[in-house]
Amino acid sequence: MNTKVTIAGVEFKNPIITASGTFGFGKEYSEFYDISVLGGICTKGLTLERREGNKSPRIAETNMGIINSVGLQNPGIDGFIKEDVPFLDSLDTVVIANIAGNTEQDYTALAEKVSAIKAVDMVELNISCPNVKAGGMAFGVLPQSVENITKAVKKYCKKPLIVKLSPNVANIADNARSAENGGADAISLINTVAGMAVDYRTRKPILANVSGGLSGPAIKPIALKMVHEAYKAVKIPIIGMGGIMCAEDVLEFMIVGASAVQVGSANIFDPQAAQRIVNDLTTVAKSCNIDNISDIVGTLKWQ
Amino acid sequence: MKDIEFTVKEIKEIASGIFSITLFSDEELPPMRCGQFLHMEVKDDALPLRRPFCLYKFDEHSVTLIVAVVGKGTKKICAMKSGEKVRAIIPIGNGFMPAPEHKKIALIGGGVGCAPLFALKQCYPDKEYKAFLGFSSKDNIVLYEDFKKEYDVVLSTDDGSAGEKGYVTDAFKRHLSEFMPDIILTCGSENMLKAVAKVSKELSVPAYMSGENRMACGVGACLVCTCAVKQKDGSVRNMRACVDGPVFNIADLEL
Incomplete structure (x- = not known):
């Protein structure tokens, strides 16, 4: 059973990547297992300067999901290079740096900086964070702005560029095509679904930020549909995500068109989730007579 | 930190809505300190987040927690039966660490x-x-x-x-x-x-408090449980209640 997948020339030992914001920079989870078993790790969203993020509370649990409003708290690119890159460099797994900013210049400067880091194999462009006031999702809503920012970043990015798409848009296929037209080497979707939670007793929102991004099993059906639509719209590879909890979920995402997947909230629910999914994937795939995991990408039977 | 499968040994209601829960582990538990906590699953698909509880009593193979029923998750946890299995990450956080010069506490x-x-x-x-x-x-x-x-x-x-x-x-x-x-x-x-x-402040006697915040991963990765903590240089930074705390100098927090 071959679990290898290749995206934009980068080889992953298996299609399981931990999603940005749910895995820190890997250190915390390495206390629980050897994280080199993962296909890849996507870092917490990085900005040029250190950021403190939003006020607390930043998390609300809802049925089969969570809503977060962390707001890109991170050590900044220089802090990342100093504190986290040496550890990431020691791992035998693909490292994807997730970058975010307020302006086009922020994104291009970051793309240039992360491209120079040897440990970074790919760059994920975060234009879909619902939790920051400026930039973030503002670049990711209108198809034209997706294309423009992708084009601008592509000029400075010397590593394969993945554009992470927001589900909070009119037509996901249009945005996927815009990323492709802008020169993206791959796309990843979906980021969190905008949502809120309210306490009926206090009549206050649970989150200090009022609203945030919903993730977890609650959004899986939305994510599957959007990956399917994006797959029909573009030729570049897709990294699918949204509520993946088990190996069976991974196969579903690959069948609708994902070449690899990201596991996010599941890490938060269970520190060993990503490792468990990697281990189970071989067994589940074998039970479906799959010899090559990449053979099932886009094999959905419909019509 | 270790993710361990415990067996529920005993659950009893010690006051209205407040339960004492004793968990047992065949595997020897890692060293624990007063003021640290564990992060326990709810065993309900609809409630995916684990719940943090401080360690009340502990030894090499067991821990006792005091759990107040405040919502759906704690209600479910307190309804567990003895013999049931439940996973928890243990131990988490800094705990109380009085210095050698602190003789009277x-x-x-x-x-x-x-x-x-x-x-x-x-x-x-x-x-x-x-x-x-x-x-x-x-x-x-x-x-x-x-x-x-x-x-x-x-x-x-x-x-x-x-x-x-x-x-x-x-x-x-x-x-x-x-x-x-x-x-x-x-x-x-x-x-x-x-x-x-x-x-x-009045007495100029330092005070350290164990705080609480809405928490998600419990291992320091997700950054949702942060609280604003004054640093030595006077700046204020958002620190993680789970692994940087849960015990902080009360003078460094905005209460």
């Missing part, structure tokens, strides 16, 4: 907030202690009998239905002539903690 606990203070003597047996336990009224008293076995205890209730009448911080102040601590270790309601912060 005042414990100030409010309600179920008394729980994280109980194991101090087990971890630091060579200190002198006095415990001040405050409750709203007689019917809400918990853990008092356990504390009495280990500590010199001053009990107080807001309504005077048991022990000294009034707030626990007032009881603490009344006993200062006989017990002036080098350090205060505390846990309880926000209002109680504000009062402790005030008295700590």
